[in-house]
Amino acid sequence: MSYEFWILLTGSLVGLSCGIVGCFLILRKMSMLADAISHTVLLGLVMAFIVSQSMNGFYMLIGAVIAGLLTTFMVQLLNSGGIQEDAAIGVVFTSLFALGVILISIFAKNVHLDVEHALMGEIAFVPWNTVAVPLLGNIPKSVVMLGSIFIVDIVVIVLLFKELKLTSFDPSMAAAIGIPVLIVHYILMGLVSVTTVSAFDSVGAILVVAMLIAPGATAYLITDRYKVMLLLSGGIGVLDSIIGYYGAKMFDVSISGAMAVAAGLVFLVVWILSPRYGLLSIWLNQKLTHE
Template sequence: MSYTAWILLTASLVGLSCGIVGAFLILRRMAMMADAISHTVLLGIVVAFLITRELSGGHMLIGAMIAGLLTAVLVQWFHSRGVQQDASIGVVFTTMFAVGVILIATQAGNAHLDVKHALMGEITFVPWQTISLPWIGEMPEATFMLSAVTIVLLLVIIAFYKEWKITSFDPALAASIGIPVVWMHYLFMSLVSVTTVASFDAVGAIMVVAMLITPAAAAYLWTDRLSVMLVVSAAFGVVSAIAGYAIAVWVDTSISGSMAFATGLVFLVSFLASPKHGLLSRYVRRSAASNP
């Protein structure tokens, strides 16, 4: 594959995986948790690096997963003790991210790990960092990791689809029929953490937040069915990745920033043109009702 094709494939995998996870985040009213986890995983990555002194490997996923779960646990703990949920997210997110930034500045200064890289990523470097795989040959490491995470994500979503659906729409009903709601919640937080860190190195936290929230929010405007929403959200993520790359080449600017901007364009089109919840369709219905 060409240099451009690897970049587009990697970005599309980010859009696909984040779009699927983001749909459940939107339905569970946990959009800001995506912002929190996409930043707090930095602490898990830094701690994993400080322990192993290696910038790649499974320990990064483990560290990020632990940081993501710790974020969810702390937010829930503060909220259960009377702190508003948005305030809990703000306190935990800023504190853990700040600790990660301090550790980078003081302990990881000589490594290819810095705050700018964490926020914006550098997808243009992805095709140069390769691994050799049997029957496949040379493949970018980030693309391989994202492919593996996407496959695992799809398998888990399919395996527990009924449980995800019920716990997302009615946790009380789920608990009453014996579904382990708390366990499903933390399993979901683990998926969010793993998806985030798999995307983190290539595209940075800004694009991860955009891909987790905006395609799913746009898909929510087009359908009321969960299965359709998952497919549409994933498709919007892929479209945003490809369109964002085209914008970046055209304007000669940041690829990750352009992809994040493209998600905003997708949402704007959906907000205006979706047949049921779109601004234009609502205007047409109101006009038709007032002029029978």
Template sequence: MSYDLWILLTGGLVGATCGIVGTFLVLRKMAMVADAISHTVLLGIVGAFLISQTLEGPLMLIGAILVGLLTTFFIQILDSSGVQTDAAIGVVFTALFSVGVILVSLYARNVHLDVDHVLMGDITFIPFKTVEWNGISLGPEAFWLISIVFVIDVILLIVMFKELKITSFDPAMAAALGIPVTVIHYIFMSMVSITTVASFDSVGAILVVAMLIVPPAAAYLLTDKLSNMIVWSASIGVISSTLGYYAAKWLNVSIAGSMASSAGLIFLVVFLFSPRHGMISKYLARRRLTLN
């Protein structure tokens, strides 16, 4: 396949995967957990490097995922202890990220491992790092990694849809019904960690956070039904990636930045013109009531 198509496919998969997972982040009012994870994983990557002394191999991904899970665990501990969720996210985010920065300064100063290298992947270079089998190129590594994560997320969503739905809207009722709320929470946060880590190294932390938050926020204004919201969120993620890529080619600007900006523009249109919740729609409805 062509260079352009691989970028479009990978960007679309990131948009769809992040949109699906981000739907429940938005409903649970934990959207900024994604931003925290996308930074605290620096600690896991540095730790994996100190163990393996290499920037290649699965240890990088494993280390990042473990610290992503550790981040959600600490946030949950603080939140359940009475600390406000946003404050808990801020404390854990800054603490773990700072430790990662210190370790880079102490033990990886002369290695090509810095904050920009770890956090700011570039979707432009995705087609150049491929997976080969028996000498045959199977396509970009990032594409296959995101594809695997997408399948895992969809399977977990199908299997746990009822539990995720109830615990997102009413955790107290879920507990009364005998649903293991804490277990479901950690399974879901594992999905968030894996999705974030698998995406950001290739397409950049900014794009991943944007796709985890903006499409679900737009979908939230378009429908009151959860299943429709998930579909809308994934669709907006794919559309944002596609429009952003062609806009970036036209304007000769950052592809990831253009994709994130496209998501923001789509949200603005939805915010203004959503049939039920849009600002203009509400204004016209109020005006009709006043005239009547």
């Protein structure tokens, strides 16, 4: 496989997994929690390194899940205590991220784990860091991890499809019929955490946040159907990655940055042209109503 293929595949896997998981955050009106988790997992990564003294991906995933769940728990704790959700997210996000930065400077100075790397990543190096896979040969490590997490995401979403749907649209009804709303919520936050950290090394937190929010928000403007939104969001995430890669190649800029910009541009186009919720459609309807 070519160098370009592996980069496109990596970006597409990020778009797919983040796009699908991000749909639930959009439906639950928790988009900014994605930003918080994508940054606070840095604390989980450095804590996993301090405990294990290893950069092994398994320990990193465990640390990320713990950090993601801790973020969610602290936000809910503050919110239930009377603090507005946006303020709670802001306090928890900045505090835990700053703690992670401090711990890196103290305990991980000489380790390949730094703030800039966590935020920006470097997808251009993905094809060179390979791992041997039976029957498939040498495959980029990021592709293996992202592919594995994508499969986990799909399996969990399929198994909890009804529960995730009900708790997203009507949590009160879900609780009334016996669905453990809080457990489902923490399972979803766990998915967000592992999906985020699986993309950290290759694309960084900035692109992860963009892919968690922009594809789902774009799909939301196109359809009101739950299943269609999930499929569209994954497809839009892949489209954003492809457009971003060739845009980066054309202008010789950061690949991850270009993919994030592409996600924003695709959202902007759909926001203007969406047949039901687009600015143009709303303007035409208002004009016809006044006439």
